[in-house]
Amino acid sequence: MSASDTDVLSQADLSHLRAQFPILSQTVHGKPLVFLDSAASAQKPDVVIDGMAEMMRTQYANIHRGLHWMSERSTEAYEAARTRVAEFLGAAAREEIVFTRNSTEAINLVAYSYGSLLRPGQAVLISEMEHHANLVPWQMLRDRIGIELRVAPITDDGDLDLDAYGALLADGKVGLVAITHMSNVLGTVTPAERLVAMAHEAGARILLDGSQAVVHRRVNVQDLKADFYTFTGHKLYGPTGIGVLWARRELLDAMPPFMGGGDMISSVTFEKSVWAPVPAKFEAGTPAIVEAVGLGIAIDWVESIGFDAIGAHEAALTKHALRVLPEVPGLSVVGKPRERGGVVSFTMDDVHPHDIATLLDRNGIAVRAGHHCAEPLMRRLGLTATARASFAAYTTEHEIDVLAETLRRIRQFFV
Amino acid sequence: MSASDTDVLSQADLSHLRAQFPILSQTVHGKPLVFLDSAASAQKPDVVIDGMAEMMRTQYANIHRGLHWMSERSTEAYEAARTRVAEFLGAAAREEIVFTRNSTEAINLVAYSYGSLLRPGQAVLISEMEHHANLVPWQMLRDRIGIELRVAPITDDGDLDLDAYGALLADGKVGLVAITHMSNVLGTVTPAERLVAMAHEAGARILLDGSQAVVHRRVNVQDLKADFYTFTGHKLYGPTGIGVLWARRELLDAMPPFMGGGDMISSVTFEKSVWAPVPAKFEAGTPAIVEAVGLGIAIDWVESIGFDAIGAHEAALTKHALRVLPEVPGLSVVGKPRERGGVVSFTMDDVHPHDIATLLDRNGIAVRAGHHCAEPLMRRLGLTATARASFAAYTTEHEIDVLAETLRRIRQFFV
Amino acid sequence: MDECSLYDTVIVTRSRSPHHAGVVNEPTSRAQGVNPLCGDRVRLSVRAGHDGIEDLRHETRGCAICIAATDLMAEVVTGRTRTDALELGQRFTDMLESQSPPGEVADDADMPEVLRAFLPLKTHRSRLRCATLPWTALGEALNHD
Amino acid sequence: MDECSLYDTVIVTRSRSPHHAGVVNEPTSRAQGVNPLCGDRVRLSVRAGHDGIEDLRHETRGCAICIAATDLMAEVVTGRTRTDALELGQRFTDMLESQSPPGEVADDADMPEVLRAFLPLKTHRSRLRCATLPWTALGEALNHD
Ligand SMILES: Cc1ncc(COP(=O)(O)O)c(C=O)c1O
């Protein structure tokens, strides 16, 4: 593909790219599928689907401790996926990558394990625009061990209020900041380096929820100087059932294990177990072997297109959407953040988001509608629900035009 | 397949069945693969591999809350898999099935959630033959909340010592029994109904670790009258990344959630979250959607062969192995339990199990060697490691003969 | 726009201008139904006497399906006995939740024609609760008055 | 039996009757190496003087690879200086852990021939630690005497 040369996807590149996603040629209710729900979960290219199938057909066994060929090959493939993820995030070492089921589990792992090192009187600081995955685990921690939960407000435009963020850090009681790197509702890309620097200055560690961010841009956890970073495979063109926690080695070393079981111990008696070194300490039981391998392939695929090309393509789509959608009568785009990833939430006067979604669906167009697992944010915005279109590498400008045109008809139908 | 008519797999049935497992025609070190490591993880039939790929190709989106066609189809497929698992285990309701990553996570879920309802002074009772997955989570619970951990001994034959088990229950302090339904080292099938009845009489709840058992026999949790039952998909001819916790509805209802995040709440404010009804309460975040569907297909596959046929076939293989293996000079089979599933551990004088495994591997034969994630059991048996051959529906008597013959040559080579 | 007629004229019209919005005079009971997953909220006020439901009004915040379902419910239950109304709600829910395709639903001669407008929901199962929520709230109201 | 010669005659012979089993007289240091994953355990006793390692003996419980590796280590390090011995251990580990295929390993002229017997382990990476465990224990012994 010539993408990496020109840093933007040509029409030909895009057709070639779309041809790699078999689902995109499906029809829904007799209409060609227009899939604008990638922020909920992305579709998967052939290489991922075929690679997983191929592993199960030719080179599968349980990993670790298997002294036989199939087990050694599976172990190599699984551990190679770890190396791949480490490179992808710019981690200092492959041991800093812990495989989980999804981003949610990665955050819960930190809340249970690192959280158990916090003390009553300390605080965890989140923001008003967190996904429930980066809110509920901290509420549960609060109720378990009696820390305080602080919430940094956002501005009316949908940016994090940095002054307020600074003020909430000021008393030095915040032990951990946990903030999204990109909002799944507003598309807001948060100023991660700044947030990290301010957190560190106040003596706090910081977790960035990269579930949305890693899909759209190159992330380097060492450049960000973050302490924890999480993402989820299924949004990155990879399989379900696999997610990632990255944390700095010394933090992982100091943290107690989350779950107990096989492969996470180095020795066990009935009295006492000795934990295995990281990352094994955090990977109890048989992991999602084939899914980890699938994630590695998905990352290869993403890098073969390149974030320059993907980023430029998605920025162009977003710009286009922000131009054509507000022209639909009655439609309001939610938020106006300084920097926005490929996510646009909107409402339409006199038409409930659920009716929008259902009527779009009848025209083959998949968008999400609801509170997007961010109820407190909805409340802050004074909404109960929005409709949300989200874009991926395979999205076309034409699809956004189809969306806008269909929204126009829906509006006419209702008013 | 005529299997279900005759309740035993004919030679023709078996070839037909093996032809459905593409990996079985692979060669290893130039020899045909003889895969005798199914207790670690089973191979997957074409229907599972193809079914997962097909879903990703034609009918994939994130589940729940999606109001569009792809999301509704994915949700239906995922929830149909839950129904399938509920039928498979004979659960009273589909809501009693919680999907987890694996058996290990299912047990950890119970240890964190149900465990938090136990009080210091109460005890958890396990056995000497537990897999680390059913030992370490209880040690961690003990160290977290100060319960007592009791260990029921086994007899020299490798059966649970029922008198001792009864004695350990006698003081009524045991709040929860957690015991394997089948040992992954000894093959011992434990008298589950008896164990359940004794536990209940003593006022204790009981969890059965069915990771090995469900593969070899029909399990009905209502007949067993158990309280919790766990198993793992990858040992049941299904994908990695998916496991199951079954628990009685009223227990799940009373238990606090394990992880927090999307889909497990019914409403969220910064102050407080209200949990969703079960099973959603225990499934935070995007689940292993495609893997759950794969597990459903695997169960369909297993039932198409039928447990009568699988059980009879594996019993015949085990009997054969117990006849030919002890004839190998220097070889000792470990344990002599009253009832044994398709698992045979052995040692050989003067040859370390690891050397056995490596030399078998050079002849294409995959067995496992080591402590099999059951170190305390090894210590009880006075061993540091064993070699273990384990059988599945696709295993042939001929493969066991090849194993025995190769072991004979290994022994000659070393002595 | 919508060839399967999920958004039947009666649904769209009723959602835009409900006939039974508001609060009844001298209510004998009130109830609220909430679908936390989407934020739909139905508030009912009912005046019921010896012969059954005399008046029922609602304040509904939600999607078109939910508003129309509530409004049409108000229409069809007014004048019915409690038992009769609850039984109708059950049949309505069963009609939508049964696995049979929309074309082949059991021929329920007693089902008011207006309620059949919701049949296409059978192929949009994620929206079913939008239509059954008012009936759940009605159950609350009638069982606690 | 084993065409790739992983279980080379020298490995099998040494594992069955090690030349350096036991405990040295007047040890200057002792160390133990354990691989918890498989239960292998190497106990070393070393007598080292000004000129280097004078005697080294071992009690090893483990697989053939581990016993032979320990015994051959004892053979090749006796007479070497501490530095020399540790450096050899590093090169031995590197030889096994490098990703190059067994045929094309860097031509390490100083590598004692007997240690090359372990080269086939490169295709059995799960067994690598069986051969490197004694060298880890030796590091312990020499750094803490
Ligand atoms: C008896 C038993 N329990 C639990 C487990 C753990 O299974 P998993 O690693 O899939 O969680 C195993 C598998 O190794 C097992 O054999």
Ligand SMILES: Cc1ncc(COP(=O)(O)O)c(C=O)c1O
């Ligand atoms: C910002 C953000 N965080 C966390 C998550 C949770 O991801 P998962 O459900 O894969 O755990 C999501 C996805 O919905 C998200 O958008």
